[in-house]
Amino acid sequence: MKRLFFLLFVLTLTIACAALAESAPQMAPPRPLETPSPTAVPEETATAEITATPETTVTATPEATAPQDIFSLLPAQMPTVPPQPTRDPGRLTGVKIGIDPGHQAHGNSAQEAVAPGSSETKAKVSSGTYGRFTGVPEYEVNLDISLQLRDALEALGCEVYMTRETNDVDISNQERAIMMNELGVDLVLRIHCNGSTNKSAQGIGLYIRKTGTNADECMRAAEALLPAMVEATGAESDGIFRRDTYTGLNWSEVPSILVEMGFMTNEEEDYKLNDPAYQQLLVQGMVEGICAYMGR
Numbered sequence: 001m002k003r004l005f006f007l008l009f010v011l012t013l014t015i016a017c018a019a020l021a022e023s024a025p026q027m028a029p030p031r032p033l034e035t036p037s038p039t040a041v042p043e044e045t046a047t048a049e050i051t052a053t054p055e056t057t058v059t060a061t062p063e064a065t066a067p068q069d070i071f072s073l074l075p076a077q078m079p080t081v082p083p084q085p086t087r088d089p090g091r092l093t094g095v096k097i098g099i100d101p102g103h104q105a106h107g108n109s110a111q112e113a114v115a116p117g118s119s120e121t122k123a124k125v126s127s128g129t130y131g132r133f134t135g136v137p138e139y140e141v142n143l144d145i146s147l148q149l150r151d152a153l154e155a156l157g158c159e160v161y162m163t164r165e166t167n168d169v170d171i172s173n174q175e176r177a178i179m180m181n182e183l184g185v186d187l188v189l190r191i192h193c194n195g196s197t198n199k200s201a202q203g204i205g206l207y208i209r210k211t212g213t214n215a216d217e218c219m220r221a222a223e224a225l226l227p228a229m230v231e232a233t234g235a236e237s238d239g240i241f242r243r244d245t246y247t248g249l250n251w252s253e254v255p256s257i258l259v260e261m262g263f264m265t266n267e268e269e270d271y272k273l274n275d276p277a278y279q280q281l282l283v284q285g286m287v288e289g290i291c292a293y294m295g296r
């Protein structure tokens, strides 16, 4: 559409110039070429340009509208392409990834076994932490980023399974793990944000099971994921932690990583975790980490 307007504009200018050249001998004084009539530029084009890309808008100065400068302006008027983790649409074909956006709108304090065969129990699911500066609950940020991660992975041909796609659900941590076991995914990312009484605590931390099924494989996946996430975001690395205290990890029979993307109790990270541009960096890092782990 813009190209059509541009061609119309050039055509109008050419006709105007030709008419001017013909009539020039009779006209006194001759009209300068540098100042075409304002009607030469359709208002619609100018308005659309301003709304679409304010930073690249070129004002219609006499120099800018001179015919010899039009082609040099063309690239600046082209629509910008949003950054994407990769342009290879088949990079993750055949890979099955599970995404568990941590928590839900309302916790469920009913108890469930923390591990298969264990007599120890924990609450089925909690509502998580919240941004101390933004006030945004963790379950919302987790879902926002998880949905973006799903889209980015699917764009690469990946088969993606979500434990939830809305906040108003009631699915326990054990149920989430069993769901992914039954789907037989290659890797589960459990998406979370951290919280601490230490307001300066920050960075990306990964939690994996210490013992049991796939413990070594989980470490291999975490070692691929963490550097990719740190590189993409510029965040600090909080490290890889091995724990046997998470129900969702203990019940998992497929490689599973609990990703703490940052601390909502840290002012800078709370704002970053709610910033769409930073969320995309986190997504990009996780995509690259998954690709590295899967050898893609």
Ligand SMILES: [Zn+2]
Binding pocket: 102, 103, 128, 129, 138, 192, 193, 194
């Ligand atoms: Zn959490």
